Amino acid sequence: MFRLSFLQRVGVVCGFVVPIVAFCCIGVAVLFYPEFSWFGNALSDLGVVSGVSAPVFNFGLLAAGLFCFFFAVFGLFDHFKDSFVGRVGSIVFAVAAVWLMAIGVFNESFWPIHFIVAAAFFVTLPFALLILTVALYRRQEVKLAVFTLISSFVAALPWLLLFIVRYVSNVAIPEIISSLTVSIWIVVLSYRILKTSKF
Template sequence: MTDTAERASVWAGLAAPVLSLVGVLLATLVSPSFAWTGNALSELGGPADPVATDLTRLLFNGGLIAGGVVALGFGYALLLTARNLVELAGIGLFGLTSLSMALIGVFPLPQAAHFVVAVSFYVLLSLALWVYGAGGVLAGDRTRGGVTVCLGVLNAGAWTVWVATGRVSRPGLALPEVVGAAALAGWTVATALGVRDRLDIAS
């Protein structure tokens, strides 16, 4: 039973980014008028015609909800392989990040809670990567820990540049949004593979 739970948790780490990021990217493709330089990703899940349709709402909101919930299941494998208290703190922040991602889909535009959970997601994302990465460095895993910290910097940097160069809500908000989403997806897959090796789970 324990081996089954560990395997399922690792697979959750591999599946979560597919559900969320692929869902978002598919929504951009099927949208009648979405443009990376003209829209925010969240518009795909809202009522705004002609950017959003029933299909884009299903893909975007459903993908974020499913991906966030499944990502929480990855927490078990992360906890089993935590090497210090700093990594444990990072895992807790990862759980909050996953929950925030799911809530973006639960509270789509134009609901008032959408802004709160969307901002929380991107702030928590960098914090989770910084803390978990620092824990990896302290555990002697300098390369993986350093890359994790850099991904957190990448997310924060994208938003810093965006805020510094104009209004936050201007057209093209999807650009900094997708940077953080891609950073999270890449980290989750790479970490799930690393955790699988540490748990000695056959693929």
């Protein structure tokens, strides 16, 4: 068992904060925009409506992306300091966090930039988890590797099904499933780092 450095503690705490900030802001934005439909809208539609919803939603994405970036750089990257593959996965995860911040900055008013950064975010996330799966397996953390692999597939599956079946008319459902899956993974990894160290 080792003691976390100050920056590692920051990374772990940020990992726990990411889903709190993201989903609280999404929840408030939905609450103040009753016309929102989970089957007919994209989450990003909340970022351009009048009233409270837009600033709360965009701030939530920007803040969650920033916390996610700190988690990747100070938490994940240092946790995989003995693994080249793990560090690559951590960097890719940090890039995904940058894309998340960009979604909050470049809302739907900035088309097609918004589409590019949103697509990049949802493609980069499962890709980062796939890389980290390899790193965890090489470290013989098999259960965590399997969990990470499953999380990667669950994050990508709603998008693959959407292109094949078109089970909803817009993308809010695949967005929330993918985001929730990765958020759970972040919390689990933060807990894992915390459990194997002295805070």
